[in-house]
Amino acid sequence: MGLTQLPKNPPSAAAQPPESCTELPAGNGLARGHLGVPPLAPRAPRAPRAVSPRRAAPAGAASFSLKHTEAVSVEVEAAGQAEAAPADGGRRWPLGKGTVLRLGMRQASAEAGDNKVRSGAAEARRPGVRAAPSRTAAGRSPARAARPQGSWTWGPEGQGAILLVNCDRESPALRGMGRPALAPASPPDLLDMSRMVLRTEGPPELPRGYQLVLHVAASDADKVGVFYVQNPSLGQRYVHVLGRRKLFHAVRYPGGGAELDFFVEGLRFPDAAFSGLVSIHVSLLETLAEGLPAAPVFTDTVAFRVAPWIMTPNTLPPVTVFVCSVKDNYLFLKEMRKLVDKAGCELKVCYGYMNRGDRWMQDEVEFGYIHAPHKSFPVVLDSPRDGGLKDFPIKELLGPDFGYVTREPQLEAVSSLDSFGNLEVSPPVTVGGKEYPLGRILIGSSFPTAAGRRMTRVVREFLYAQQVQAPVELYSDWLSVGHVDEFVTFVPSADTQGFRMLLASPAACYQLFREKQKEGWGEATMFKGEGAPRRVLSNEVMARHNQYAQRCIDWNRDILKKELGLTESDILDVPALFRMDSEGKAVAFFPNMVNMLVLSAHVGIPKPFGPVLEGECCLERHVRALLEPLGLACSFLDDVSSYHRLLGEVHCGTNVRRRPFRAPWWRGQP
Secondary structure (H helix, E strand, O other): OEEEEEOOOOOOOOOOOOOOOOOOOOOOOOOOOOOOOOOOOOOOOOOOEEEOHHHHOOOOOOEEEEEEOOOEEEEEEEOOEEEEOOOOOOOEEEOOOOOEEEEEEOOOOOOOOOEEEEEOOEOOOOOOOOOOOEEOOOOOOOOOOOOOOOOOOOOOOOOOEEEOEOOOOOOOOOOOOOOOOOOOEOHHHHHHOEEEEEEEOOOOOOOOOEEEEEEOOHHHOOOEEEEEEEOHHHOOEEEEEEEOOEOEEEEOOOOOOEEEEEEEEEOOOOEOOEOOEEEEEEEEEEOOOOOOOOEEEEEEEEEEEEOOOEEOOOOOOEEEEEEEOOOOOHHHHHHHHHHHHHHOOEEEEEOHHHHOOOOOHHHHEEEEEEEEOOEEEEEEEEOOOOOOOOOHHHHHHOEOOEEEEEOOOOOOOOOHHHOHHHEEEOOOEEEOOEEEOOOOEEEEEOOOOOOOOOOOHHHHHHHHHOOOOOOEEEEOOOEOOOOHHHOEEEEEOOOOOOEEEEEEEHHHHHHHHHHHHHOOOOOOOEOOOOEOHHHHHHOHHHHHHHHHHHHHHHHHHHHHHHHHOOOHHHEEEEEOOEEEOOOOOEEEOOOOOOOOEEEOOEEEEEOOOOOEEOOEEHHHHHHHHHHHHHOOEEEEEOOOOOOHHHOOOOOOOEEEEEOOOOOOHHHOOO
16 A cells, blocks of 8 residues: 655546656655656555564463465564574574564455464464464555655655645635635646545455545644545545545545545645645554554555745746836836837736726735646735735736735734835856755845844745745845845846846946046036036035945845855946935935846836936946847836836836746755
8 A cells, every 4th residue: 555646637538637747656766757756655664563472372382483475574583683484384483582573564465364474383363464473465565665755855866746835716706815625626726736646455355443544644734635536426526535624534445456546735835834844644544442443554655845936037038017007107108018019028007996006016026936747837925015006916916827825924013125126036046066046035134233124024934934045135224115126136148157147336336427527528417407427426425325325235245246156247237326315224316227127138227317428328328338248138218207206116116927947946955
């Protein structure tokens, strides 16, 4: 008898398994599906039952001999040494207090009591798989396993099964995500689930007093759901049999060699109190006597890991761009449509009835996905900021094969750092020989030695618990809004490095302005008449503000180089200037070009309105010289009135759902 998990093979005739899905029988070592995650083989057989031969020996006996059928394995342990007992009874052993018989089965039984062990001239008959003279094997029992079974391991040679969290909404008639508790599963539900097979091999019927039970620990019951077909002759209606409030399910023994298909779903994402691992067990129970509880004889286990939520970096191709329509961004929307058309992706506009005047699409949600060998679908993480876009992810995104997850703090106050402009992810990197094939999450926080704003604990713990994109905490509290996207972003590149990290740089801006002043352009106006290179360079207060801003950015630069394994050649400095507000926090002086929208080879950059030299903004010219050699096409978008004056830019007002990574997350090592 054994449990295994196989890639999805739904029972519906219309829903076929993936072409690359191959079912493999459970057995010794690692059974492996073609999609890359191994179905779990049965755990190693339970250790043979230990029996004292003195129980059946007549009074005064000093030694004993044994005979047994070939399907039974018998080992005698006496005086600290163990040896196999021959089947013909030609060997005798002393009947000491420490003598122990270890009885096992080499194969399944054809009927109850068909295999026997005889001691001396007496024979006792007790059917079952307890260590007794008569033995019945009710399941597969491999002789040895290559490694401990019922476990889950990472890496290319790892093993274990994967569950997707039931976080989408298959029917528009349902409220919220998932399915009502304990409700039957629909065919679309089954397509999201992982198939678990209970294999039996034994006699046509179990001996009297034996039963099979599927069960989970109470601590796992709220994390997993198991479904099984009810009355298959009347139609395939899959009912909930295990998980939530159901800790066990009595399985009807099918007789002989058979396979019973169950379907399993995850109910919770990994979090601070949940590692993501759950186990499902099947046990053969024996009732020793009427009135006594059943005792376990054999247990097999399959381990599952719930698939983590995964973020997508700027280097992945865009699928859909989201932006809000508000009363003052009509011209911005026109420019956005042109950019999206160039990039060849979809634009979805969230209108006033849904956004309720909230324009900060980036701050409300973060797009990601979940992935198992049989299926992948997008999942949106909803921030706890709950502005006017509060209902957008539930009403506009959640649906069939589009999931939803959120984390709401119970006691902590929500700050600006809980908005998801403060949540980014790097491209794949290698750091000191360790690979991060899905990149690393970036979170803005307060300076380590000072009190300040931080992202709420429940959100940070959720991000850390996913394991596959190990977060890096940066210092962003020096900014008025406090978001990492105000000073860092990533763009793809057509060269061998694959990407560049862009950092906002007051130092680069001052250097550029000094060069232009020397060239005779010191009086050129910038930012619609609000400044000029000469006036910026001569403003001592602004110089001090930007020296401070540069120190803060340099602190983050060092962290990013260390934690992402970057060198100076991987970094581009984008000119930027900051000013301090009344609370001593920094805000962008002119539109912050690092806060850009990246759509493959097309980038939408806040138009900086720098000094115009020979008919062209020198800031735009400088950024083009940085990005165009990487194969990027730059579009500068006017966001001054609709975003910049409200302390945001292009990236803050947009969001992108991207294609998922091709690399399976389970092949890495967290």
